[in-house]
Structures are given as structure tokens and as C-alpha cells.
Amino acid sequence: MLTESEIDLRTGASEASATESSVTENLVLERVTRRFGSVVAVDDVSLQVPSGQLVSFLGPSGCGKTTLLRLIAGLDNPNAGTIRLAGEDITKRPAHQRDIGMVFQSLALFPHLDVRRNIGYGLKIRRTEKAVVATRVAELLRLVDLDGLADRQVSQLSGGQRQRVAIARALARNPAIFLLDEPMSALDANLRESLQVELRLLQQQLGITTIMVTHDQREAMTMSDVIVVLNQGRIEQVGPPLEVYRSPKTAFTAKFLGATNLLRGRSAGRASVKIEGRLFDVPPTGDFRAVGADMTISARPADAELEIVGSDSDDRAPNRLPGTVSFVRDLGATFECFVDVGLAEPIVVQGGSRDLASGPRLARGDVVRVHFPMASCVVVDDPERV
């Protein structure tokens, strides 16, 4: 498990940092563990975060992502392990001596201070000259598009405006690391989407190393250079968003990043899996398992093709499962149907509405065949399988 989580993120550098000639690690976690009583919230996590990138910790509630962020911020101390920032060991350093800026889930704006004083708080603490503070605050207000609101009380701001104040306050001291703890959770869906894009653009403009905690895979995929999938205090997978989405290593990652169908069967030889008596060809990989060993395939609903039984295709062809349509929903932009194939859960098939318009109309009870092309079948580790 340890070797798996010790992955160098440099391989996952995206276009955002490709312009930099040498990518350096800004933040390094080495075998960090945090226990609360008998609960291991963060379990032996090692990670390297390169400069200027946005890394998100993605996982369900209770997976340890917030604890990990708090350890990085210095708001909590690990039971074991080392945290290094720009080469310096900061494991034992309290939060107020770390070079960080953090946006809290509740935003934690000071209710007794106006917008200007909230943003300037960190500078005032550092005994910065008044004129310098004023200039910097004005600059930040412009940066987050809050010109003219400096004298407002926090209670007079909308949710989106508060969000911007919290971001400006965290950036005021030009911290080495920008930490975001589920920053959008208090906003409504539309505002969240637009702020995600805006915040990502801001982060790229400033080139600031950023770590974001989220449980929303859409948010993670919108904003991240690298996604770290966490489950029960451990790292499941690290990589660029599309890589994690397209090649999940585990059933957990496949399920957590977008909907998926887990097809559980047994190995039937090299690059071949038998599911419900049907053979599935999978892309050949280096590791293959003995015939009869448990194997799980993850196949995305959008990659599935539906075939009407009785058409000219061969029923014996591989990568197909016959079944009955048990549920259909048309969401306008996409349509989805559930196909009962005899597995524990129905297979979800998703398509654009154009696919539907061109083909025959589907209804509950129709007998169909689901086809997953070989390239869409990803073999995943499935430790939760019983």
C-alpha cells in the first residue's frame, strides 16, 4: 500500500506548469499518520506537491481529507511523519508561523470587522505599514472583483461576495501555499460552477501552489492539475483528473469519480474475463491473473452501446450482456437506462439525446444487449468485493 501511495506527482504535471522549466516540490508529506483514539484518520500518507499546481484531495466524508489539510495548515499535529515546506521541516511549527493562507469551510470571516479589515488582518498582524496595507487591500479587492465594497460589514455581503473576501484575506500575505477546505460548499449550484472556473483562473494567474479539499468530483475535475483520491485515511490514487477518471486503479476510485458499472467476474485467460457466462475482452496489461481468479471491470455508462436483440449482430460476440430494460429516464441533454442483466445491480447505460433520436425508442421491458467496447473496460482492484 505504501509504495502505491508514494507517487511522484511530476508525471502528472499539466499544461499549467509546463511553461516552467523545472518543477520543484513545494510541499512534501512523508509517512504522515494522524490517529484520534482508535480511529486512524490519516494513515501513512506520503505525497509531493509541486510548485504552482492545484492539487485536490477528493474523497467521501470521513476519508481524512480535511484532517490532512489541517495537518498541513498546522491546526493539528500528526502522530508520526514529516511535513516539509520548501525544503524546511515544518512538522512541529504552529499554524501562525507557517507560510500559508487558508479558506475555511465556514469561511470564518471576522464578524466584528468590515471587508477592508478582514482582508488586511494578516498584514496588520505582521505590523505592515498602514499605507502598504491600504494599497495591498485595494489590489486584492480588484483581484477578486469586490471594488467599492471595502467598507461593508461582512453581514451585508452575499454568499459569493463573502467567498471572495475569504479568498482575498487568505492571499493577502502572498503565502507559499493556498489551502481551500471545501470552499464552495455553502454556495448554490450555479454560483459554485462559475466560482470554480474563476478561482481556477485566479490560481493559474498567480501561479500559487494550492491544495483543495472536496467531495465533489466535478469540482475536482474542473479545478485540479492533480487529484488525490482518499479513502479511509489512505491514498487510493494520484494523477491528473482525466487519467484518474479514465484509468481508475480501484473500484472505489472508479465509483467515486463519476458513475460506473462494476462488472464482477472471473479471469478466463490472458486479457479475458468471464461475466455471467459471457466473455469480455479487456485491454492487455502486464499483470494477468490465473484462470478462475476474481476480476472486476469498471465500465462507464457513457461508453456502453445498446443493441436491440434480433438485429444482425452475433449474440456470441464478446463484451456483450443480454438483459431487460428496467428503467428509462430522459434528461433532455442525456438519457439513461437501467438494464437488468442478472448481476446484483442493473447496468446503467448513458447516451446523448442524439443517440436516442437516431435509434429505436426504448421502453421498459425491452430486451436488449449491452455492449462495452474493449477499450472502455478497465480492470480495477476490488478489495471490497465479497
Added chain:
Amino acid sequence: MTVVETPADTVELTEPVIHDEDGPGMSWSGRIMLMVPTLVLAVFFLGPFALMLRTSFYRRIQGGFYEPAFVLESWSRLGSDFYIDRALFSLRICLFVAAVTVMFAFPFTWFLTRMKARYQVPLLIMILAALTLSEVIVAFAWDLILGRASGISNIMVWLGLMSEPQSYTPGYWAVCIGLAYIAFPYCVLTLYPALSRIDRELTEASETLGASPLRTFFNVVVPLSRTNLVAAFLMVFVFTLGSYIIGQVLGRPEHWTLSVFISDQATYNSNVPFAAAIAMFLTAVSLAIVGVTTWLGSRQGRARQKAVAV
């Protein structure tokens, strides 16, 4: 008893919301609900208050009695230099004790609310237990602790820090210590709800912005608790102003507050009209101070709201 009714004052202070509920669209059950406290206040507070006001104008008869009359004897005596001086002393010592008590109780309560529940609960129980001690027990306990025969000075002598045991009671500081001691748990309990409501993320945000825990305390916790600090201060002030045993046991007559004189006049000198006059005066003074402070506080609040609206 002629001792000032302190709790009635503080209830009004901490719960000013009650007045706002008195809207035009009030239901009958709401009106009846309001009748109950009004009635209780009238029967148990305003009634005795009126009786006492009347008594303060009665004529005293030597030998322990008084007869209905309308004389200003008690009130003119109250206006003498001696009693004016005593009144000023009472205000001074109670304001001082209130300031010191809040200064200790505030950080104490802050740390208490930040502790794990496992440690918080036993400490709160201990504080509540201290409330069960009567003022008499507290007074005599401090008399022992500060006295010469068995007091702390003996420990100092044993440690070699002092040549011979000393007595710190009766005295000004003994009265201050005693008053602060009985007021402390009330002060903690007044501050506790407000302080425990301060979001942990607010202080953490301050720390991630570079403020040490100490600066966070003064820059975030104190400003956020300003109204509660004022409320706690007034509560302790009014509470200590009404205390009459501590001063009697731990102080010389020159350390007596007006409350001690009330009990002294009523029980030892059997001068009930005069005791009633002092009590009326003390009530008026403490109500005036509470009123002015609340008014100043709300005016400040309104001013801030105004500034915000512009």
C-alpha cells in the same frame, strides 16, 4: 430582608429581546405567557419595593419600633457626608472587584470552552458546586485562610519567606478577595454560553493569518465578546453591591459597603426606616448605573449600524 434584589436587574439586562416580542400581532397565549413574569415581578419585586419606599418615610421610635408618618429624617441622615462617602466607597470597591473578577473569569471561561467535553464537564460541576456554598461559609473560610492563627502566612513562615505569621483580615484586600471569590462562578456561568458559541474556525483563521494564540485572543475573542463582557461586569458589580456578609466578616467598619450598613441598621440598631432608605438609595444607584451602561452600549450598537447603512 432589606438586601437589594440583584437577580431581577440582571435578567432584564441579558434578555432585552423580550421587549421586541411585544408586537401588535401577538397571540392570546403569548399575552398570557407575558402576564406571568409581569405578575411575578409585581408581586415579589414592585410590591415589596413600594412597601419599603413607604417605610423609609416612617418615624423611628427609640427601642426598636417605628410608626406610620411622613418624615424625612432617614433620608436627610443618608445625605450626610458620612453616608455619601460610604456610598462612593461602595461603588469604588464593587467596580474594582467587578473589573478584577471579569479579568480572571474571562480567560478562564475561554479556556474552559476550548477544552474537550471530558474535562469541561467536571470543571463546570465544580463551579456549580462552589455556588452551593453560602456567603457565610465563604466569609468565614477566607477569615481562616487570611487569619494569623491558621492562615497562609503560616505557610510562608514555614517556607522561610516570612519571620512570623501575619493577619490579612479584617482589611480592604480581604473584602476584595471574598467578594471576587463569591462572584467568580456567577461570572463564569454568565460568560460560558456566549464564549462556547464562538466558532473554532474563527480563531483558527486568525492563526493561519499569522496571529499567535495570545494575539488571537485579544484581536478576535475579546472584540467578539464585548457585550457579554459588559453584561458580566454589570452582573458582578450589582451582585457584590448586594453582598453584606463578606464585608462584615472580612472588613473593618471602614470597609463596609452600604449593604452592610443596611443589615447593621435593620438588625443591630433596629432602625428599619433608615435601613429602608439606604436600600432604596442603593437600588436606585445600581439601577441607574446598569441603565446608563446599557443605554451607552445600545447607542454604540446603533451608531455602528448607522455607519454600516451609509
